[in-house]
Amino acid sequence: MKTTIEREKILVGLSWTLLLLGAGIVLLPLLVVLLTSFSTPNAVGGTQFTVANYQEAWHRGGFLLAFANSTLVALGVTAFQVITSALAGYALARLQFPGRQTLLLIVIATLVIPFQLLVIPIFLVLKWGHLLNTYWALILPTAVNGFGIFLLRQ
Structure with missing residues (x-):
């Protein structure tokens, strides 16, 4: 039979696991957007990183x-x-x-x-x-x- 301390550790670990999984689900689309913003339009899989998109947005956007x-x-x-x-x-x-x-x-x-x-x-x-x-x-x-x-x- 497990003690109360062991049960609390399991619940805390499960809580952290669920929270980290939820944070990953929420943050994944933001990561995709960020990686896409640094890639060139013709890059397959977003492998070429550049800041040209930000430079163009800075100049065109005022x-x-x-x-x-x-x-x-x-x-x-x-x-x-x-x-x-x-x-x-x-x-x-x-x-x-x-x-x-x-x-x-x-x-x-x-x-x-x-x-x-x-x-x-x-x-x-x-x-x-x-x-x-x-x-x-x-x-x-x-x-x-x-x-x-x-x-x-x-």
């Missing part, structure tokens, strides 16, 4: 411009989020004014509104403000966030 755009928008959103959340959070936490609790409940209530529901109204406001196709159209809709205000109020 990754440097995309990276610069993403960085600019991310820094802008972060700066606005920190400023607006800190100011509003401080006001709701430290200042005493009528309607403070009601305002806090309104801020918390905005957390349950999905962003997809706001897409058309945001588009209309951006169109009205002549902000379409600008960086501001990406930065301003996310400049204030109820979660940030609630987090910094705490």
Whole structure:
């Protein structure tokens, strides 16, 4: 009769085996994609490795411009989020004014509104403000966030 420790070792070994098998099944298609990305189009079995595909994608895709755009928008959103959340959070936490609790409940209530529901109204406001196709159209809709205000109020 096996002891409890031996049973636990068997279960742990079986668990690890199943987890590694599952990870292998999940990661195998990613490995195939990675190996294919390094092969030439005419290579049989993907035996010729080259970085030419990545060089061509870099030049044709305009990754440097995309990276610069993403960085600019991310820094802008972060700066606005920190400023607006800190100011509003401080006001709701430290200042005493009528309607403070009601305002806090309104801020918390905005957390349950999905962003997809706001897409058309945001588009209309951006169109009205002549902000379409600008960086501001990406930065301003996310400049204030109820979660940030609630987090910094705490």
